[in-house]
Structures are given as structure tokens and as C-alpha cells.
Amino acid sequence: MKPRRTKTLTAAGALGQSAAVLSLLAAGLVSSAVPAYAADDVDEDGDVVCTHTANTKGGEDIRCELRIMDDMVIRGTEGADTIVVSIVLLPGDFPAVGEGARIEGLGGDDTITVLYGRGGGIAGTVDGGDGDDTIEVRAFSSDDAPREGVMAGGVVSGGAGDDSITIEGQGPGMSDRAGTAANAGTVDGDDGSDTITLNGGTRAAGNIGTVDGDDGRDRIFATGGEGSAGNGEDGVITGQGDEITLAGGGAGGAGNGAGAKVDAVGGKVTATGGPGRGSGEGGTGGTGNAGQILGASDVQLTGGQGGAWLGTGGTGNSGTVTAYSAQVTGGSGSENAGSGKPGGNGGTGNTGSVRATGSLTVTGGAGSDGGDGGDDSGSGSPGGEGGNGGTGNTSDAESATGPLRVSGGAGGRGGAGGNGTDPSGGTGGAGGRGGNGGDANTGTLTGTDTPGSAVTGGAAGAGGRGGTGVDDRTDGKDGQAGRGDAG
Numbered sequence: 001m002k003p004r005r006t007k008t009l010t011a012a013g014a015l016g017q018s019a020a021v022l023s024l025l026a027a028g029l030v031s032s033a034v035p036a037y038a039a040d041d042v043d044e045d046g047d048v049v050c051t052h053t054a055n056t057k058g059g060e061d062i063r064c065e066l067r068i069m070d071d072m073v074i075r076g077t078e079g080a081d082t083i084v085v086s087i088v089l090l091p092g093d094f095p096a097v098g099e100g101a102r103i104e105g106l107g108g109d110d111t112i113t114v115l116y117g118r119g120g121g122i123a124g125t126v127d128g129g130d131g132d133d134t135i136e137v138r139a140f141s142s143d144d145a146p147r148e149g150v151m152a153g154g155v156v157s158g159g160a161g162d163d164s165i166t167i168e169g170q171g172p173g174m175s176d177r178a179g180t181a182a183n184a185g186t187v188d189g190d191d192g193s194d195t196i197t198l199n200g201g202t203r204a205a206g207n208i209g210t211v212d213g214d215d216g217r218d219r220i221f222a223t224g225g226e227g228s229a230g231n232g233e234d235g236v237i238t239g240q241g242d243e244i245t246l247a248g249g250g251a252g253g254a255g256n257g258a259g260a261k262v263d264a265v266g267g268k269v270t271a272t273g274g275p276g277r278g279s280g281e282g283g284t285g286g287t288g289n290a291g292q293i294l295g296a297s298d299v300q301l302t303g304g305q306g307g308a309w310l311g312t313g314g315t316g317n318s319g320t321v322t323a324y325s326a327q328v329t330g331g332s333g334s335e336n337a338g339s340g341k342p343g344g345n346g347g348t349g350n351t352g353s354v355r356a357t358g359s360l361t362v363t364g365g366a367g368s369d370g371g372d373g374g375d376d377s378g379s380g381s382p383g384g385e386g387g388n389g390g391t392g393n394t395s396d397a398e399s400a401t402g403p404l405r406v407s408g409g410a411g412g413r414g415g416a417g418g419n420g421t422d423p424s425g426g427t428g429g430a431g432g433r434g435g436n437g438g439d440a441n442t443g444t445l446t447g448t449d450t451p452g453s454a455v456t457g458g459a460a461g462a463g464g465r466g467g468t469g470v471d472d473r474t475d476g477k478d479g480q481a482g483r484g485d486a487g
């Protein structure tokens with residue numbers, strides 16, 4: 001196949017292919033602004049861009065192996081169509097569906113797939129139309145000049161019906177530059193109960209554009225790639241009564257990023273920070289919410305777990321939340337990575353502003369357990385210290401009518417001492433000290449006079465058991481329990 005570039009397909013060029021369309025145009029039945037393609041779609045050189053084959057579902061199988069550009073319209077039928085747009089050749093710096101171009105499924109349960117290459121995904125419009133449509137947009141391959149799945153100005157709309165829309169950003173490519181967001185344009189589920197799934201590429205957010213679930217009980221998922229937010233920086237997600245789930249990627253990405261906004265009237269929002277970087281001394285877990293989450297019925301925010309080893313858990317909320325009920329929890333400390341290592345500290349529950357008209361629970365993250373010491377013929381190794389629990393609230397937490405419960409995180413257990421195994425003189429290692437419980441509150445609490453409210457310090461971690469030696473005199477000492485803080 002010779003390399004080629006599709007040129008602009010003008011109305012005049014299209015009409016040149018079809019005397020029938022020309023007569024419709026003359027009769028005023030077809031707009032010259034939107035060319036209609038009765039059978040095969042061709043460019044102005046006469047090259048076939050899309051082929052149409054009738055399928056057994058009353059629709060067409062439409063395959064387009066070059067990008068769809070400018071004012072070109074790929075239109076299905078009122079039956080169930082399968083439309084695939086894939087760029088076989090890397091065509092240069094152009095989107096798969098160009099600005100002004102449209103793919104329309106029309107009625108029926110259609111499947112529309114766009115596989116994009118170097119130039120990026122959708123700068124025009126993909127519209128499933130009526131029916132329960134499945135729309136998928138993902139990169140054809142990893143590449144060194146990645147773009148978004150839906151680019152700024154691009155639109156993906158499910159149309160009426162219960163649609164499934166899945167969009168993936170591009171991976172990191174051959175260089176170590178970041179990948180791309182799944183959506184930098186507009187994704188609209190439209191009427192019906194839609195499922196919208198956005199997965200960011202490496203170090204890129206799931207959403208930096210606009211997502212609207214629209215009418216119906218929708219489910220919206222936005223997940224960041226490694227080290228990035230699910231809903232990143234300028235991302236805006238709007239849903240009414242919807243279920244919205246945001247997750248940061250590994251290496252500490254936030255669930256909902258700083259500057260991001262979720263307008264979730266009456267819906268449920270879950271935002272979880274990504275786990276901390278997991279090599280060497282682990283990194284801090286990501287923040288659950290660093291942006292705005294407004295108007296939800298129920299909000300669950302959790303910081304990411306610290307990275308192994310020693311990583312601190314992420315903050316549950318550092319942004320602004322208004323909800324009917326909310327639970328905000330700091331991330332737990334890292335899992336210990338091995339013999340005698342200390343556990344990571346829990347993250348802070350809330351450092352931002354949380355206002356619930358009903359109940360509100362804010363909890364510091366749990367410290368993780370210290371690692372057990374290793375056995376040795378001479379002297380067993382000491383156990384590691386348990387991590388300290390995180391502080392519950394350091395800033396501004398308010399519950400208007402329901403109970404306000406604020407507590408520090410529990411300290412981790414100290415690691416057990418290793419055993420001295422030589423029967424003639426082995427000495428047991430000392431158990432590790434337990435982690436301290438976290439403070440409940442160092443900030444401002446409003447609403448603690450409501451029945452059921454409580455402000456409670458975190459529980460102390462238990463000390464580790466000493467290792468055994470050759471006899472009682474050479475057994476290791478048990479570790480001390482951690483200190484539990486008052487509320």
C-alpha cells in the first residue's frame with residue numbers, strides 16, 4: 001500500500017460521485033453543507049476511505065482505514081451498525097477524526113471503535129445516536145508523539161439509550177515523556193443510564209476536559225495513569241444522581257486533582273489516591289480529593305497507601321467538599337518490605353474543608369506494622385517499629401445535622417524480634433515498639449454537639465514480641481506498646 005494522505009473531501013467532490021445525490025440536492029432534499037454518502041466513502045482522488053457491507057443486524061459494517069477529516073460524515077443506518085475507524089499508516093500530525101468531521105451511529109445498538117495513531121484521537125464528533133451504543137476510543141499503538149483520546153474541541157456523545165463509552169489516553173511512547181489524557185474535550189452520555197470509563201495514559205489524567213453524565217443514572221469512572229489524577233487539574237465532571245469513581249494512578253496520583261471540579265448533585269462520589277512510589281524508600285500516597293466535590297449525596301475519600309517501604313499514607317481530603325454525608329480517611333502506611341523495617345505512618349484524614357449537611361466521619365490513616373526481625377544462630381534481629389497513626393483533622397470539618405465523628409489513625413504493631421537459634425548461646429532479638437495512635441483533631445470542628453458525635457484519639461499499636469533465645473535470660477525483650485493519643 002502506498003503512503004497517502006486523504007485530502008479534503010468537499011461537497012462538490014462527493015457529488016461528483018453520485019448523480020442521485022446531485023438530483024436530491026437540486027430538489028432541495030439534501031443540504032450541500034453536509035455531504036451524504038450513499039455507499040462507499042471516498043476522498044477527492046477517488047480512493048476508498050470507508051467500505052460499507054450490510055450485516056445481519058439490519059445495519060452495516062463500516063470500516064475506515066484512514067482518518068476521517070474536515071467536513072466528512074460517516075453515517076450508519078437506523079439498524080445496528082459496526083463502525084471501525086483505524087489508522088493503518090501513521091499519517092503525520094493529524095487526528096483520526098478531524099475537526100468538523102462526524103461519525104454518526106443513528107438509531108440501533110451500534111458499536112463504534114476509533115483506533116488512533118500519532119496524531120491523536122478525536123477532534124471532531126462521534127455520536128452514537130439513539131439505542132444502546134458501545135463507543136471505544138484507544139491508541140492504535142504506543143508512539144513518541146502522543147495526543148489525547150478526545151482532543152480539545154472533540155466531542156463524544158452517547159445519544160439517547162444506555163451507552164457504554166470507553167476512552168484511553170496514549171501510553172508513554174518510545175521516549176520517557178508523559179502519555180496523554182483520555183479526555184481533553186467533551187464526553188456526554190446524554191439520556192439513558194450510561195457507563196463512561198476514562199483511563200489516562202502514563203503520567204496523564206483520565207479527564208482534563210468536560211464530562212457530563214446527563215439524564216439517567218450514570219456511572220462515570222476516571223483513572224489516572226502512573227503518577228497522575230483520575231480527574232486532573234482542569235477537569236470538570238458533572239452528573240445528577242450519578243455514581244462517580246475517581247482513582248489516582250500509582251506514584252501518588254490524586255483521585256480528584258487540584259483545580260479539578262466534580263459537580264455531583266445527589267450522586268455518590270468515591271475518590272481514592274494512588275499508592276505511593278514503591279521503590280527504595282517508598283513515596284507518599286496520593287490525595288483522595290485535592291479539588292472540589294460539590295453537592296453529592298455521599299462522598300467517600302481515601303488517601304493512597306504509602307509506597308513500600310516507609311512511605312506515608314496520602315491525605316484523604318485537601319480540597320473542598322460539600323455533601324449530605326461524607327467519609328474522609330487518610331491512607332494507610334506502607335506495607336513493610338521485610339526484615340526489621342519500620343512500618344509507614346498513616347496519612348492525615350482532612351487538611352482541607354469538608355461540610356456535610358448530614359453525617360461526617362474523618363479518620364487518620366492507620367500506621368502499618370513493623371517488620372519482624374530475622375532469626376540468627378547468634379542473635380536474632382530486632383523487630384521494626386510500627387508506624388504512627390495519622391491525624392484525623394487539621395483544618396475545617398463541619399457537620400450540620402448528623403453526627404460528626406473524628407478520630408486519629410491506629411498505630412501499627414511493632415515487629416517481633418527474631419529468634420537466636422544456636423542451642424548453646426542464641427540470643428533473642430528485641431520486639432519493635434508499637435506505633436503511636438494519631439491525634440483526632442488539631443483544626444476546627446463544627447457540629448460536635450450533635451448526638452452520636454465523638455472525637456477520639458487513635459489506638460496505640462501493640463509492641464512486638466521479643467524473640468526467643470537459648471533460655472529465658474537470653475529471650476529478647478518484648479517491645480513497648482505505642483502511645484495512644486487523647487481525642
Ligand SMILES: [Ca+2]
Nearest residue numbers: 077105107108
Ligand atoms: Ca445505527
Ligand SMILES: [Ca+2]
Nearest residue numbers: 106128130131
Ligand atoms: Ca445508535
Ligand SMILES: [Ca+2]
Nearest residue numbers: 158189191192
Ligand atoms: Ca445515553
